[in-house]
Amino acid sequence: MFTLNYEKRRYLIFSTIAIVITFLWIFPIIYMVISSFKEEVQVAIPRLFFKPTIENYQEVISATFFKSLKNSIIVTLGTVLFTTLLAVPASYALVYSKVRSPNGIYFWFVSTTFLPAIAVIMPVFILFQKIRMIDSHIALILLYTGAGVPMMIWLITNFFKEIPSDIVEATKIDGCNRWQTFYLVMLPLVRNGIVSAAFLVFIITWNEFFFAITITYTESTTLAVYMSKYMTQQGYFWGKMSATGTLIVMIPIVLGFSAQKALVRGLTSGSVKG
């Protein structure tokens, strides 16, 4: 009897601690969302009780916001598309083709993700300016694809490796050619991994700031740059800023939920065995 109570008490205590910590940890996000529904004066001088208003959202959703939103969507989707088209065949080839030292190539890809953006920005900036590609969607997509491909190869190569070889063997005996084997047998098995990796590339691209601020001026500015314009506001536009922030972070958070599991699996598979 006593032990049952003890167990129950522990369950209650630890659950409470976990819920409190979780709440405190994400409090800044909750506070931002709440503030986005307040009038400006209620944000500057915090008030607990207020009548929610969507005024901030009505004002935020403007032509410049939509332009940045459109740019972010074009750049991010373009990056995800090109990254997937390049990385999936590459990962397949690393596992199933006869290439010299596939491990070496794999680690070369992984090592390029260590490279900070500032290490490449100057030649890229100078080149893009020369060929008048600065402030264009394609310039951003190119840079982000260069960063996304290694990331995706890192995350999905192990999914290809984990396909049981007898399944692949069996399809060969059944007379499938390589493309059929890939399309009919492998793809369904690795699809979840690819989708999650694509989500992660989406999130990282969507949130990226360094390249966005350095190689765009007016035409191709993304939401990250749009958001950064709020950094000098002194308390008059905090409600609108909160509304903008809330709109910007929604998509990555939703995608992030569904990518979590594969993210852990992909990131730990290279170095963690078992």
Next chain:
Amino acid sequence: MGQVIQKKDHSGKLLLPAVVVVALITQIPFLMTIILSLLKWNIKRPDQGISFTGFNNYREIFTDPNFWVVIINTVVILIACLALCTVIAVLLGVLFNRDLFLGYFCRSIIIIPYFVMDCVVGIVWKTLLLNPSLGLNYYISSFFGFSPIDFFGAYSLVTIIILIVWQWTPFFFLIIFAGLQSVPGEVLESAQLEGASGLQTLLQIQVPIIKAHINTAMTLGLINILKVFGLVYVTTQGGPGYRSANLPYLTYRTVFFNWSIGEAAALAVVTVAITLFLTQKFFSATTRH
């Protein structure tokens, strides 16, 4: 694994586009950055022209006292964040690694900061939460009757560290929690039967088993924390003075404020060298048994 298909094999060519694109966008520009670091070149002063100066740019940055301030900042940020993220993530992992009411829900929710744009993070903390003259910081301190802490003045470096820890601990937690879940329940039970305390179980049994996960989290954390830029840009702008600037931010300023390409390139090369050095040191320190 690759031996399944034995016929003449051209599918290796599938690698080529990815290799070419990644090389063109990452490796070749980096090699060009190394070359640029040996030049004297200010974009906004075409009259001065471009000339070869050897290691002058390096000499210049190494003799600049601000550079050393920034190096120390970068290392302090890195060490403090790695230590805090790891310890907090392990504690969170232990807390969540049991049956909890709403456990799965909380676990998924607490990851959110990792997916949030760092510009949004920086601005929300800077304005809504920590601004000393309005907002929550002001409200709470005037409620308790003390003067609000100026987080972005004297404590700017600490504030940057807090923000990075807030954003990156969830990432550490994600990986470390996966490790803790892979520790078999019987191992923990038998430790309990032997009379090990919770702390003993953690330090002597769980942590050694999940060492590989901790290493992975710390390595990825190291690489990414060294890259932090947006947070600094939207909150402190490296200030006051250089007190909260890190290497990426200093390099950015050197390119896009001073337009001194050569010097900035030298800074970028130094940043890469430091990244490689630290990653390698970290690898060799953790893989030795």
